Every structure is written in C-alpha cells, then in structure tokens.
Amino acid sequence: MSETTADAHGAHDHHEGGFWSTYVFSLDHKMIARQFLWLGLIMMVVGGMLALIFRWQLAWPETQVWGFEWISDESEGMPEGYVTPNFYNMAVTMHATIMVFLVVMPILVGCFGNFLIPLMIGARDMAFPVLNMLSFWVAVLGAVIMTAGFFVEGGHAAAGWTGYAPLSTVPEYSGVFMGQTLWALSLFVLSFSSLMGSINYITTLINMRTEGMTWFRVPLVVWSLFVTAILGLLALPILGSAGAMMIFDRVFETNFFNPAKGGEPLLWQHLFWYFGHPEVYILILPGMGIASELLPVYCRKPIFGYRAMVYAMLAIAFLSWIVWGHHMFQSGMNPALGSAFMMTTLVIAIPSAIKTFNWLGTLWGGSIRFTVPMLHALAFVILFVIGGLSGIFMASNVVDIYIHDTYFIVAHFHYVIFGGSVFALFGGIQHWFPKMFGRSMDEALGKVHFWLTFIFFNMVFFPMHILGVGGHMRRIYNPLQYEFLQGMQPINVMITLSALALGLSQIPFVFNFFATVFRWNAKWFRVLTQAVSGLVVGFIGYKSAAVMFEGLMEPEASTGGRIVGTIVFVALTVWIYRYLEKNMAPLGADAPQNPWDANTLEWVAPTPAPHGNFGPTLPVVRRGPYEYSVPGESADWAPQTEAIDPKYAEAGH
Amino acid sequence: MNPVLEAPPKEKRERWEGAPPSPPPEPPDGNGGNGNGGGDDSRDSSPSGKPLLGNTQLAMLVLIAAEIMFFSGLIGAFLVFRFSGKPWPPPFQPRLPVEVTAVNTALLLLSSYTMVRAQLALKKGDAKALPRLLTVTGVLGVVFLAIQGYEWVRLVNFGLTASANVYGSLFYSIIGTHGFHVLSAVVWLVAVLVRAHLGKYSARNPNGVVACAMYWHLVVGLWPILFYLVYLL
Numbered sequence: 069m070s071e072t073t074a075d076a077h078g079a080h081d082h083h084e085g086g087f088w089s090t091y092v093f094s095l096d097h098k099m100i101a102r103q104f105l106w107l108g109l110i111m112m113v114v115g116g117m118l119a120l121i122f123r124w125q126l127a128w129p130e131t132q133v134w135g136f137e138w139i140s141d142e143s144e145g146m147p148e149g150y151v152t153p154n155f156y157n158m159a160v161t162m163h164a165t166i167m168v169f170l171v172v173m174p175i176l177v178g179c180f181g182n183f184l185i186p187l188m189i190g191a192r193d194m195a196f197p198v199l200n201m202l203s204f205w206v207a208v209l210g211a212v213i214m215t216a217g218f219f220v221e222g223g224h225a226a227a228g229w230t231g232y233a234p235l236s237t238v239p240e241y242s243g244v245f246m247g248q249t250l251w252a253l254s255l256f257v258l259s260f261s262s263l264m265g266s267i268n269y270i271t272t273l274i275n276m277r278t279e280g281m282t283w284f285r286v287p288l289v290v291w292s293l294f295v296t297a298i299l300g301l302l303a304l305p306i307l308g309s310a311g312a313m314m315i316f317d318r319v320f321e322t323n324f325f326n327p328a329k330g331g332e333p334l335l336w337q338h339l340f341w342y343f344g345h346p347e348v349y350i351l352i353l354p355g356m357g358i359a360s361e362l363l364p365v366y367c368r369k370p371i372f373g374y375r376a377m378v379y380a381m382l383a384i385a386f387l388s389w390i391v392w393g394h395h396m397f398q399s400g401m402n403p404a405l406g407s408a409f410m411m412t413t414l415v416i417a418i419p420s421a422i423k424t425f426n427w428l429g430t431l432w433g434g435s436i437r438f439t440v441p442m443l444h445a446l447a448f449v450i451l452f453v454i455g456g457l458s459g460i461f462m463a464s465n466v467v468d469i470y471i472h473d474t475y476f477i478v479a480h481f482h483y484v485i486f487g488g489s490v491f492a493l494f495g496g497i498q499h500w501f502p503k504m505f506g507r508s509m510d511e512a513l514g515k516v517h518f519w520l521t522f523i524f525f526n527m528v529f530f531p532m533h534i535l536g537v538g539g540h541m542r543r544i545y546n547p548l549q550y551e552f553l554q555g556m557q558p559i560n561v562m563i564t565l566s567a568l569a570l571g572l573s574q575i576p577f578v579f580n581f582f583a584t585v586f587r588w589n590a591k592w593f594r595v596l597t598q599a600v601s602g603l604v605v606g607f608i609g610y611k612s613a614a615v616m617f618e619g620l621m622e623p624e625a626s627t628g629g630r631i632v633g634t635i636v637f638v639a640l641t642v643w644i645y646r647y648l649e650k651n652m653a654p655l656g657a658d659a660p661q662n663p664w665d666a667n668t669l670e671w672v673a674p675t676p677a678p679h680g681n682f683g684p685t686l687p688v689v690r691r692g693p694y695e696y697s698v699p700g701e702s703a704d705w706a707p708q709t710e711a712i713d714p715k716y717a718e719a720g721h
Numbered sequence: 722m723n724p725v726l727e728a729p730p731k732e733k734r735e736r737w738e739g740a741p742p743s744p745p746p747e748p749p750d751g752n753g754g755n756g757n758g759g760g761d762d763s764r765d766s767s768p769s770g771k772p773l774l775g776n777t778q779l780a781m782l783v784l785i786a787a788e789i790m791f792f793s794g795l796i797g798a799f800l801v802f803r804f805s806g807k808p809w810p811p812p813f814q815p816r817l818p819v820e821v822t823a824v825n826t827a828l829l830l831l832s833s834y835t836m837v838r839a840q841l842a843l844k845k846g847d848a849k850a851l852p853r854l855l856t857v858t859g860v861l862g863v864v865f866l867a868i869q870g871y872e873w874v875r876l877v878n879f880g881l882t883a884s885a886n887v888y889g890s891l892f893y894s895i896i897g898t899h900g901f902h903v904l905s906a907v908v909w910l911v912a913v914l915v916r917a918h919l920g921k922y923s924a925r926n927p928n929g930v931v932a933c934a935m936y937w938h939l940v941v942g943l944w945p946i947l948f949y950l951v952y953l954l
Binding site: 195196199263266267268270271274275276301302303304305306308309310312313316320321322323324329330331332335338339342 | 772774775776779780783784786787788790791792793794795797798801802805807883884886887889890891893894898
C-alpha cells in the first residue's frame, strides 16, 4: 500500500512539474483547499491581534498597549500605542469582518468544502476546476482589498461589521473615507468568490457522486456543506446588492440610506440581516457537519438519527430565511411583527435540539477515543449548547429590550462562532490533516493546545454574559466613563487577561502545524517546541497565580504574589516540558492511509491523495457512512466500499 | 484495485453494557430500515445513471438563482421606497420615456426568440443558421443598449441624476445594473459567436451555446419585470 501511495504521489501530484501550476494556480481541489486554509489561518492572526488590542483598551482604558509604544505620536491609529476612539471602532469592526468573511468562511466552507466534497462522494475533482481556482484567487483579491483599507487616509471601516447606515454611508459621520468603500467593495468581491464556490459545490454534489453514493449515503459533513452552499448562493447576492447600494451612496452620492435626502436607513438593516441570518448558519452548519462526522468515528458507533440530522439541517436552512427581524427588535418594528419574528426564531430551537440530542445519542454507549479531534468535537457540542441557549434569551423580544447590544450578545455569538465553528475548525483540521498533508499532527501538542484554548475560551466569553446582564454596552470605548460599569471593571480585566492567554494558547498549535507540514523533527526543534509550550503554560500559570493571590486590579504583584507565581511557573513549565518530552511522536512522520479507522471514502484514497484522488477506477459505495461496530462483522469499521456480508444482510430482514 | 478491501480484520469490540441496540445491518442497495448510520434507500435515484441535467445547465441554473436574489435585493429596495407613501414619481422630475422603452422591451423579447431559434438550429445541426441567428440576437441586444444609453443621456440633461433624489438613485441603479448585465451577455455572446464561426459547436457539443443562451434568457426575462416596476408602477 505504501508503495502505491508513494508512486501515486510522485507520479501525479507533481507531474505538471511547475511550481506555479502546482502550488499557485492549481486546478486541483485539494491544493485549492490548502490554499484556502493558509488564507484563513493568516487572516486569523490579523483578526486575533485586533481583538487583543481592543480588549486591552477595555481593561486598561487609554493606556499604552504593551508592545506598541514605539508607534510615532503622529500616527492616525495608535499614537505611541494609545488606542484612539476611531481606532477602537475600526478594530472592533475589522475584527468581526475578518473573522467572519476571511477566517471562518474560507476555512470551513472554502477549505473543507473543497477538500471533502469530491473525496467523500468519490469524485475525481470539482465539476469546474478553473472556476474553483478563480474562486480562491477572487477571495485573495477580496482579502487584499480588505487589508488595503488599513493603510488608507481616514483608516478602515469603523461602523461595526453590520455597517449600519447612515453611519457607514455618510463619511462625515464616522470620519472614515476610503476605508468604508473598500470594505463594501471587498465584501462584494468576496460574495463573487463564494458564488463561484457554491456553483461548484452544488453541481459536483448533484451530478458527480460515485456509483452507489445515494443521497442518504452522503456523509453529514458533505450534507452540511451542500446546505451551506445553497444558503451562501442565495444569501450573498443580497449582501452584494446592499453593498452595491452602499458603494453607490458613497461614490455616486445616491440616496438609498441617507435619511437627510429621502433615504431609508432601515432598508440597510433589512437587507443586511436578510443576508446576515443565513450567513450565521453558513458559519455554524459546517461546524455541525464536522462534529457529526467526528463523533461517530471516535465513538465507534453509528451517528444517532442520520436522517433526522439531514432534515434538521434542511429545516434550519429554511428557517434562517424568516427570522432576520430578530436582529432589529430595537430598530423600530411593529410589535406584532416582532412577535412573529420571535416565534419563527424560537422554532429554530427545535431542529437545533434534534441535532444536539442526536450528538448525545451518538455519544451514549460509545467506546470513546479521546483524540484531539474528538476533544474538539466534544467541546463543540458543549459550547454550542451554551451558545444556543443564550440565543433563546436574545430571541425573546421582551428580554431583548434589556440585553440588546450588550455584552450578552457578544458572549452568545462567540459561543456559537468561536465555541462552535472554530472548535470544529480546529478539530476538522487535525482530523483531516493526515489526508491533506500526508502527515499526522501531534496528539500531545494538540492536547496542550486544546485544553488551553478550551479553558481560556470559557474564561474570556462566559463572564461576558454577566457583563451583559449588568448593562455593559457592546460597542463602548471606555467603560470607566460610566459609573454603573465601574464596579464590573475587574471582570473586564479578567476577560482581557484571559484573552491574552487565549492568544498565547495558539502557540502550541502554530508549532504543531508548521512542524508537521514541513517535517521539522530535529532534536533542537523538539526541545524548542517543548520549551516554548512549557513556558507559555508556565507564564499563564504565573499570571493566574499572581492574580489569585493579589486580586485583579493590582498592576504589580507583590512579593507574595511573585513567590507563589514563580512556584506555579516552574511547576507548570516543567510539567508540560516533561509531558511533551514523553508523549510527542516524531513530528511530521508519514501518516497511515486511514489513521482513525474511519469509513468514509476520503480514507479509501491513498495518502496524500493524488490528482484524480482514487487511482484507475472510482470506488463503488456499498454501505452507509457511519456503520461502525456492526454486530457480526469482524472489524468495528468497514469502508463504504465494502459490501455487507450477505449472511448478515439476510439476518436484517 | 482497491487497497482497503484487503484491510486486515480488526478485533471485534466488546459491546458496552447499556449501549443502545445497533440497527440491523442492511442488504447492499436494498430498502433501508430506519436510516440510522446512513442507511440505503432504493427510492433514491442512483447517481451512476445519467444525471437529469448536465453540469453546465445545472451550474447556470445555480448562477441564475443567485442573480435573481441579487435583483430581488434591488427590487426590495425599490418597493420600500415606492410604497413608502411619498408621491411617486416625485414632483418636478422628468418622466421616464415609457413609449420608447416599450418598443425597446419588444426588441429585447425578440432577441430571446432569435436565441431560441439559434438553439433549435444547433439542435438540428444547422451549421450556417447558428452564427446568423446568434448575430441577430447580439445586434438586438446592442440596439437595446444603444436606445437605453440615448434615453439616459436625455434624462440626465433633463435633470434626473442619481444623486438628485431616491427616485433617480433607484432608476439608475436598477436599470444600470440590468444594462450592465445586458452588456456582459453581449460580450459573452460575441465570444460564443466567434467560436460558432470556427465550428466549435455541434448538436452533440452544445454546452457553450446553451450556457450563454440561459444567461441571455435570464437577462431578457428580468427586463419586463423591471420595466413594469420602474417605468409603469
């Protein structure tokens, strides 16, 4: 087997030879998927940095941000490292925009969609490879336009990621000139990229399933990507038309959204949220799909209620079109209409609960393997439940009067998008990494990354519920300006400290990712990895211990705090160093063809999958994707290509 | 050769106490039971057969769905302003040229007819009629654009500009967006025409013409709706 893999790899993956056609303008869906992954991960760094900068401002308002003091005092954005109000608005706006459109969508939809759809349905590539390549490069163009906005006069868009008019359409209101136009233009361009992706996904999935791959043998993650593609196809043009109107308003001085000249600001909100709510499900549905995919593999059990899962996703997709008004309860809405939107919104709880209970049903009685992907899938289920439940509060329009635009909503959507989508994203990366790159990411490093991320994710976002109920507004430059918020400032400090820890927690992942991709397994690199990971945990432990000893508001820990902190620091550093020393596998070692004993078709393909994916003949599917631990069969898994023993087939009837 | 078929058998896992019963195994491609574990379903159309629609037609349908959503955004905006209770069209503004545009509408609809004729010619394998009919279609599209452009210039001279008021903003955005679509359809058609002259299409290889024709029909089909809304309503 390994020879065929090597041959196929050598013969097909590089037969075009050229660097440009292999790595840059590649037509291969797997390479395009990896390109989307890189794009998303790079933009994730930018989006995360922005978040840390405005978190700093919220915890220690109007102080110099550590590490940015070198900036000249003539800088428009952060003179001498101080966050100006305009810069704060921009950071918040761009954090959300980048995370939604240039991190979660490229990775979950672009990367996993491209990688998994052809492999899992037994196709050789997408239906339109050139369109697929264009889809990626148009996304890059969108990313370039979006990034360019940071460098123009007046700074980048600062009207919130929702871009509410007329703040966003009248340059004098926000002081942002070119930035907001580039923002709208970039979204317009990105919607084209997404459209091209959707055309490919839908066509490929409908027409190019292999023999025997009936609709109800399609793995759930592919189902979720199919539903996502349909949502993106229908929702993003609405954003495109709204964005076009915004560009017209700003460039050609039309009057769609400017009330001073007969425009209608609510029109923007309606169009934006008519796009925006399906968009929310574009972000979470692939996450749900990945969780549904990982749970059966690591429970060694069939997914509970496969068809219910499919129908629930279709129901969520349908309902997402009739709930947009719940974002606008406070914008001025007929109460009867508000109640109608409340009802439709609450109905979404039903398909979501079906999915949640099916995940629990899958877990029940399974022989769970606590691998890194599984930990992420479990975290997804836990955090999605919290995020889903807080959504019910927001959906009720009487409660919403109180918590609208407070930190409660910030907590809610971060539990769904970070706790849901991003945890699924990390889980998916580590689950499919062997097939994508031909090498397995390290489990021990992965566990360090997972637990740090899980703990500090909760420490960042759970207290935000409390802030929100306490009345902490969502978009606020300096919470200390309000007397009633001053008492909650320690919570803000704790959130920011945890956010910094959350940022540091990604370091083991970065090490793991690069070491595996580039096969860095030298002795010195392993020691460096262990040392840095140990120091990260130790440093976080030092700060945590000092804070516990001294209280949050003390800027400098006292001698006692330092001693306690140092003890914790040494203990944690040594512990993590030793743990990794003992448990880290050779970094970047070749992965077996099917490391997780999974059934679906991508694991039938050689590792890494060559051009055309499957060798001379396409696989023929003879069973469902989740038939684990079938009684009477010798193994607890069997690839979808394996026929069921006729003996047992008779027993079933 | 399928390597996984030879995968070594694994030891059977002991079933855990209290585990829910597994579904009975299903026969290959037979009628499924409850569908747990992604069961089979004989009612499904087998994907190995010939698909209902070719890739090109399907992709075009998907694109058309997206275009329709794009225009519904603009039309939604139009309806919001049209029915906001303000006098419509606003006073002291030039009126839109209904008669000329009605004739123009007829021309555009005619172009769809010639496009259908071109498709039929292709189906029959009429190599000469195809480029001729495509040319007629394209010329009709260009004439439509020319008349639209002429009317725009007149309207601007009369003082109806995009920045004057919402009425003008809507008119130029919606009609301009449609005009841009006609223009792109014409450009596409020219490309197809060149390839048709080179004899690249035949009854067995019609995809390029079919895709362009579907787009053309979309652009033509949108126009009567926009004409009714913007000019007549």
